[in-house]
Amino acid sequence: MKRELEKTFDPAAIEAKWYPYWEDNGLFRPHRPDAEPFTIVNPPPNVTGSLHIGHALDNTLQDVVIRYERLRGKDALWVVGTDHAGIATQMVVERQMEERQDKRTNYSREEFVDKVWEWKHESGGTITRQLRRLGCSMDWSREQFTMDPHFSAAVTRVFVDLYNRGLIYRAKRLVNWDPALKTAISDLEVENREVPGHMWHFKYPLAGGETYTYVERDTDGNVTLEEERDYISIATTRPETMLGDGAVAVHPSDARYAAIVGKFCEIPVGPKEHRRLIPIITDDYPDPDFGSGAVKITGAHDENDYGVASRNGIPMYRLMDEVASMRADGAPYAEASAQAMRIARGEVAPDANAVDALNLVPDEYRGLDRYEARKRVVADIDAEGLMVMVEDKPIMQPFGDRGGVVIEPMLTDQWYVDAEKMAVKPLDAVRSGAVEIVPKSWEKTFFNWMENIQPWCVSRQLWWGHRIPAWFGPDGKIFVAENEASAGELALDHYQSEAGRKLRVEFIDAKSVSVAFREIGWVGSVCDVGAQPVDQDTVTLRRDEDVLDTWFSSALWPFATLGWPEQTELLARHYPNDLLISGFDILFFWDARMMMMGQAMTGENPWKRLYLHGLVRAADGAKMSKSKGNVVDPLGLIDKYGADALRFFMAAMESQGRDVKMDERRVEGYRNFATKMWNAARFCQSNGIGASQTLAAPAASSAVNRWIIGEVVETLAELDKAMADLRFDAAANAIYHFVWDQFCDWYIELVKGSFDEETRTVAGWVLDQILVMLHPFMPFVTEELWSKMGARADYPLITAEWPQPAATVDPAAKREVEWLIGLVGNVRAAKNELGIAPGARLEAYLPDPSPATRAIIERNGPAIERLARLGGIRFEPAPEGAAMQIGAGDANIIVPLEGVIDIAAERARLAKALEAAQKEAKSLAGRLGNPAFVEKAKPEAIEKARADHAHHTAEAERLAAALARLG
Missing domain, CATH: 1.10.287 (Helix Hairpins)
Structure with a gap:
């Protein structure tokens, strides 16, 4: 039964009506156990997030695909959920606490985590509600969260398994330390910015007042400078790190310093009686042509220096605490400096933990902010006359993308994944074509990163997240297990034989550990803090305080969301996934790591294809940012133009990974497109046209009906090819031009006034095909029109069948209608060019038509007269005088202009x-x-x-x- 369409197209009312209907009736995953499965997973947005324009693009493309495959009859599953977003969520909750003059450390870890869960239940569903507004047909009945019990169990299982296979290990390495967040962050979470800075040049006096002849030469070998020096000059942009120098390095080929290589020089800061001496070494890293050619090596606070120190066995001394203030812990400076000297002379082996425990910050600098310490160090060196000069120069500084402060490279104990080994199979998968990256141009970037991949630091110094399942014994032995009971068994197995008698295990909460360890998490090892001998009857185990990097858990998303490690029916049916759609900006954050985890834990690639789309930029091509004030709110666009218009814009503008330029006028244009289709449907309904009763095209005798059926066939083929190639722009444009041009502008005009039974049947069938083909792009308006055009055997459009015309293109009908379209279009264009009123009726002549053209004209006289406004076409010579000539197929039609316009x-x-x-x-x-x-x-x-x-x-x-x- 048909229901009359409202006169005005109202997107908001339609959206509010249909989304709850689809979700409440379980239509996002209809029961299709015998159908071919099709699976995609949504890149889980942060639980703290709200819908931004990038989400709108990413989720629109996914929804286009999932609705398309659902209409094609597949058992289409779109996995949805949110990420616990360790850093971001903890930041949100702590900021709310600060507003109430409260702070995290007023609570135990468990109490704070409970508060985060409270926040999640009350405020963590913003983005999922907004995804519904966009029309995303996700399987909300199986919504996931990365901290759900089953998902957390999967994360623990993966960590333990990879550790037991030697693919996860704990090591002291340089990391990016965020002093605002008090945690390590990954290279991918660091933004390098150019800022105004300085380069300070200092003298490092040679030990014992020793001197050497310093000689500089030009490119021809001529001496340009020769003098006796009792120092070696170095340059630095971070003077405060001098306190942790382990050596000065020069290039092996640098003849200027050959005489002093192997000797010692003095760090020119701190109490004179306790100043440290450090060796002068050679390494390929220093550039003889840059600055003095000599560089200070502070392995614990600089990435390049870390490499030099590692290669040459230079001790690495950490200078700062968790907030990047100069360390205030440990023995007095005099004692620490003396021990460091013994290490430098080789008198004491440089054990990593012992070195890390040494605080080489002079007593007067301890506890100072790093930048205040910098000022003090520079002033003190300058006062002593050991500063050579200072240059103003721009420098690149690393900033944390969330904390917003300058990152401090810091030597800490962290957990690492052996990414190099885990990258082998993903690389093979892409090279062999087992995983296709679209567009293919991204393969080179993928290979370059994966082939040069570094160890992946997966530990974070937070309270919110998946706590690392590792326990430390009294002697520093690490026990990795899925739970306390298993960790206890491992500990008993380890210590029982050593003790020679029965032991029991006691788990000690972190609150019993020293303040330094509890608050910083990496100062010393566990055995250095509250250690106890193993020969007691009780073995105490302390659990690692750190949590896992959020990207570690989200890397399990394709299989853990389907029930892994349990071998569920869902997992067997929907893993591997078919496709992943993501922004290119998370190719290494997430996509590549999913490939690593998928291969490592399941032996299979997580998906068969990876589609990488571009970014949404401002209209002028600039990157959107709040500081620039050019951020576009997708919800505002939905309020203004409707979700369908925004979705269609996103699909039509997405061209194989190129960035999308935001253009509100085009969004408005697609709202007008929806309105045009609405009005066309109303026109059809007013002329007795309703829902079609068949999938196959109806029989047709008239050329115009045969032609429009053929246009459906061609559009369908074009649309299917575009979707197979993941050309969203081509797919959107194919259906757009068919609806606007062929159906609305021409077919309706050509049949207007002659609605016989055949035409009503064909028009109803064509409109049905339009609604189905357009549904993936504009689900709301198409569903509403589908429901109003007639009885549908109680099934909505979302579960309809994809078009199966069982028809072919009729060449003769296509030729005839295109001839008419060409004639009408050319007449209208000619009138516009010559300033003739569109409604002016003109005479036309065609003296020698071909038989085929004559037959077309004779069959379509009324349509030619009505649409082209020609008073018939006479098959005879035109009168003498000025005339315009209009082409149509093989015909050259003459239209006299005498008396119509002033020719001259x-x-x-x-x-x-x-x-x-x-x-x-x-x-x-x-x-x-x-x-x-x-x-x-x-x-x-x-x-x-x-x-x-x-x-x-x-x-x-x-x-x-x-x-x-x-x-």
């Missing part, structure tokens, strides 16, 4: 306009051909000049054609 005046007008257009086009061509303009002008100025040139060139061509029509 029109010719003069066109000639003048043509001259102006040609002049502008020539001027712009000259500007664009000038290298000075192209090289120096702003990109937007060049783009505008090119657009203006194209416009004036096209205008000149149009005017020239109009003049030619006048003869």
Whole structure:
């Protein structure tokens, strides 16, 4: 039964009606146990998040795919959920505490985690509600959260398994330390920015006042400087790190310093009586042509220095605490400095934990902020006359993308995944084609990163997250297990034989550990803090305080969301997934790591295809940012134009990974497109056209009906090919042009006034095919029209069948209708060019038509008269006089103009306009051909000049054609 469509298309009312209907009736995953499965997983947004324009693009593309495959009859599953977002969520909750003059450390770890869960239950569902507004047809009945019990169990299982296989290990390495968040972060979470800075040049006096002859030469070997020096000069942008120097390095080929290699020099800061001496070594890292050619090596606070120190066995001394203030712990400076000297001379072995325990910050600097310490160090060195000079220069500084402060490279104990080994199979998968990356151009980037991958630091110094399942024994032995009971068994097995008698295990909470260990997490090892001998009857185990990097758990998303490690029916049916759609910006954060984990834990690739889309940028191509004020709120666009319009814009603009430029006018244009289709459906309904009763195309005898059926067939083929190739823009444009051009602009116009039973049947069938083909892109308006056009055997459009026309293109009908379309279009264009009123009825002549053309004209006389406004086409010579000629197929139709327009005046007008257009086009061509303009002008100025040139060139061509029509 048909229900009359409202006169006005109201997106908001339709969206509010249909989404709850789909979800409440379980239509996002209809029961199809015998159908071919199709599976995608949603990149889980942060539980703290809200819908931004990037989410709108990413989720629109996924929804287009899942609705398309669902309509094709597949058992389509779109896994949805949110990520616990360790750092981001803990930040949100702690900021709320600060607003109440409260803080995390006022609570136990368990109490704080309970507060985070409270926040999650009350405020953590914002983005999932917003995804519904976008129309995302996710299986909400199986919504996942990375801290759900079953998911947490999977994370623990993976960690333990990888540890037992030697693919996870604990090591002291340099990490990016975020002093604001008080945790290590990954390289991918660091933003390098150029900021104003300084380069300080200092003298490091040689030990014992020793001197050497310093000689500089030019490129020809001539001596340009020769002097006796009792120091070696180094340059640094971070003077505060001098306190932790382990050596000074020069290049092996640098003859200037050959005489002092192997000798010691003095760090020129701190109490004179306790100043440390450090060796002068050679390494390939220093550049003899940069600065003095000598570099200080502070392995615990610089990535390059870390490499030099590691290669040369140079001790690495950590200077700062968790907030990047100079360390205040440990023995007095005099004692620490003396021990460091013994290590430098080789008198004491440089054990990593013992070295880390040494605080080489002079007593007067201890506890100072790193930048305050910098000022003090520079001032003290300068006062002693050991500063050579200071340069102003821009420097690159690393900032944490969340904490917003300068990152401090820091030597700490962390947990690592052996990413190099785990990258082997993913690399093979992409090389062999087992995993296809679309667009293919991203493969090179993927290979480059994976082939040079570094160990993956997976521990974070947070309270919110998956706590690392590792326990430390009294002697520093680590026991990794899925629970306390298993850890206890491992500990008993280890210590029982050593003790020679029965022991029991006691688990000690972190609160019983020293303040330094509890708050910093990596100062010393466990055995250094509250250690106890093993020969007691009780063995105490302390659990690792750290949690896992959020990307570690989300890397399990494709299989853990399906029930792994349990071998569930869902897992067997839907893993591996078919496709992953993600932004290119998380290729290494997430996509590559899913490939590693998928292969490591299941032996299979997590999906068969990976589609990487671009970013959504501002209209001028700039990256969106709050500071620039150019961020676009997708919810605001939905409020204004409807979700369908925004979705269609996203799909139509997504061109194989290229960035999308935001253009609100186009969003408005797609809202107008939905309105046009709405009005076309209303017109059909008012003329007795309703729902089709068949999947196959109905029988048709008239050319126009046979033609539109063929257009459906061609559009369907074009759409299917585009979707197979993941060309979202081509798919959207195929259905757009069919609906707007073929159906609304031509078919409806051609059949208007002649709605016989055949035409009503064909028109109803075609409209049904449109609704089905357009549904993945515009689900709301299509579902509403589907429901209003007639009885549907109680099934909504979301579960309809994809078109199966069982028809072919009729060449004769296509030729006939395209001839009519060509004629009408050319007549309308000619009238517009010559300033003739659109409704003016003109006479036309075709003296010698071909039999085929004559037959078309004779069959379509009323349509030609109505649409082209021609008073018939006479098959005879045209009268003498001015006339315009209009092409249509093989015909050259003559339309007399005497008495219709002032020929001379029109010719003069066109000639003048043509001259102006040609002049502008020539001027712009000259500007664009000038290298000075192209090289120096702003990109937007060049783009505008090119657009203006194209416009004036096209205008000149149009005017020239109009003049030619006048003869």
